[in-house]
Amino acid sequence: MPTRVYIQSEYFPDIKFVEVNDEATVAELKHAALALLPPGTEAFDLTLSVEDDDDDAHSHSIQVKHLKKEHGVRVHLHRCKQVEVKVCFGAEVVHHKFRPATTVGRVRLWAGEKLGMAPGDIAEHVLQIAGTTEQPDVDIHIGSLTKYSQCEVAFDLVPAHRING
Structure with missing residues (x-):
């Protein structure tokens, strides 16, 4: 099949x-x-x-x-076996190495937990590529956001856009 x-x-x-x-x-x-x-x-x-x-x-x-x-x-x-990820949230910064197939959604959950956020608060935030307004979808692999030999990506953890009404 x-x-x-x-x-x-x-x-x-x-x-x-x-x-x-x-x-x-x-x-x-x-x-x-x-x-x-x-x-x-x-x-x-x-x-x-x-x-x-x-x-x-x-x-x-x-x-x-x-x-x-x-x-x-x-x-x-x-080509990268691991991607060095940096997530900034206000003055706090967390680092971790992930495999290229790790999704942006999984990195967001990891970062929120490392930063001591409650699950509901994590859900109200998104990862944004540092220095840009680009917010990759949760199913994007972090390896898609970097090329060899850089093998790193930096994010800001920011509030998700809310639609009221």
Whole structure:
């Protein structure tokens, strides 16, 4: 049975997808994902990581069907193995290294907890790329916001826009 796998990468601005068989291995999935890269991209140092997964690496022999989560299979293809994230909230600053497939939503929850915010207060804030007005969606991978060799991104934690009425 085919499975649609959503892929984000430092190499393309939009989410792309491939369809692979449930029985396909992670190595076969990576091969299919590499085919989406722009021509001339050197792919020997790219790492495939699973969205919001804390494992350092999945065995290349694991089957795609074992990667399925509530929203399907979502992966990230990046040269950085980890992304240094800095979140500023007023005068407070927290730092942590995340895998490129970590979502902006997960980083927001982590930052709010580290800053001692209540869950309801975290929900009323968004991450905004420092020095800009850009507020990436919660399902964007942080690896999409940085390129190798920078491997870092800085955010401000700001109140979400409220629509009254």
